[in-house]
Amino acid sequence: MIDPRLPKYQWGQRVKTLNDLINDGGFPDREPEALLVPSGGLGEIVQVGSHTDSNTPIYLVEFGDGLVVGCLEEEIEPL
Numbered sequence: 001m002i003d004p005r006l007p008k009y010q011w012g013q014r015v016k017t018l019n020d021l022i023n024d025g026g027f028p029d030r031e032p033e034a035l036l037v038p039s040g041g042l043g044e045i046v047q048v049g050s051h052t053d054s055n056t057p058i059y060l061v062e063f064g065d066g067l068v069v070g071c072l073e074e075e076i077e078p079l
Contacts, residue, residue, distance in 0.1 A: 007048050007057035008073055015061060015076040017041045021069055037063050042079070 009015065021037040023030045030036065037043070043063040051058050059071045 004050060004055040005057060007059070009045055009048070009057075009059060009076070009078060011045055011048055013045045014079040015043055015045060015059075015071075016079060017043075017071070018075055018077055021071070021075065026070070036067065036069055043069075043076075 017037050017039055019039050020035055021041070023032055023034045023036055025032055027034075027036065041063055043061040045059050046062045046068060047060040049058045049060070050056065057073060059073070059076065060068050061071050061076065062068045
């Protein structure tokens with residue numbers, strides 16, 4: 001069993017993306033491989049969860065217009 005990794009970031013924290021966020025199929029109303037948020041996009045963490053298989057933190061980040069994307073720590077950084 002993999003020990004859970006504690007989240008670095010918290011709910012309500014403002015962040016920016018470190019790279020383009022692309023649709024991996026999680027957004028059925030958007031084309032596969034469509035750009036969801038460009039690198040440098042600003043958002044706010046609205047929920048912190050954990051990927052059950054790998055025990056890694058997953059951050060739900062709202063990027064405006066109601067777009068909420070699940071992000072890994074490696075994809076975002078705090079402002």
